[in-house]
Amino acid sequence: MAKQFDRRQVLSAGVAGVAIVGLAACSDSDSDETTEQGLTNTTPTSMPTNKVVAKTTDVPVGSVFKFNDPNTGIPAYILQPAAGTFIAYSSKCTHQGCIVExxxxxxxxxxxxxxxxxxxxTGAPDEVTSKTLTATPLAKISLTIAGDQISVA
Structure with a gap:
């Protein structure tokens, strides 16, 4: 005689099956793999690279150069306040996130x-701004200079 299942048992089995499939789909398919020798293969999925955003000639001493930060997509600025000194700041205002010019x-x-x-x-707010709106400076962006190339890490 065949065993009969009631509706509750069928639904419970169905929910359990869906849960197992869902967990399998959520598992990390890029997880470390063990080789035949028992060593773990830990190949990185992405390598950090610097992204060239300007040439040093684009930013003469005492000037400002606007670019889009490749890491955030937000406009940013590179300045050269003194010969050979390059600094960069995000244009996102630390008060409420508007874009500064x-x-x-x-x-x-x-x-x-x-x-x-x-x-x-310095990226720091002036005295009035720091007392009334925000005391937080603009976010500094890390630059790398290689030859005449200015890159964002």
Whole structure:
């Protein structure tokens, strides 16, 4: 005689089956593999690379160069305040996230949303901004200079 299943048992088995398939789908398919010798293969899935965003000639001393940060997609600025010294800042205002604009003479940054002002060399907010809007400086972006290439890490 064949065993009969009630509706509750059938539904429970179905839910368990779906859960097992769901867990298998969520597993890490790029996990470490063990070789025949018992060694673990840990091939990285991505290698960190520097992304060239400008040439040193694009940023003369005392000027500012606008580019899109390849890591965030947000506009950013490179400045050369002194010969051979390159610094970069995100253009995202630390008050409420609006985009700041650089002064044409590279002396600072200004946010049109609420009037926040930042120093171009330190990224720090000016005295009024730090007392009324934010004391947090603009986010500094790490640069690498190789020959005439300026890269973002």
């Amino acid at each position: 650089a002064y044409p003479d590279a002396s600072g940054f200004s946010c049109a949303c609420h009037g926040a002002k930042y120093d171009s060399v």
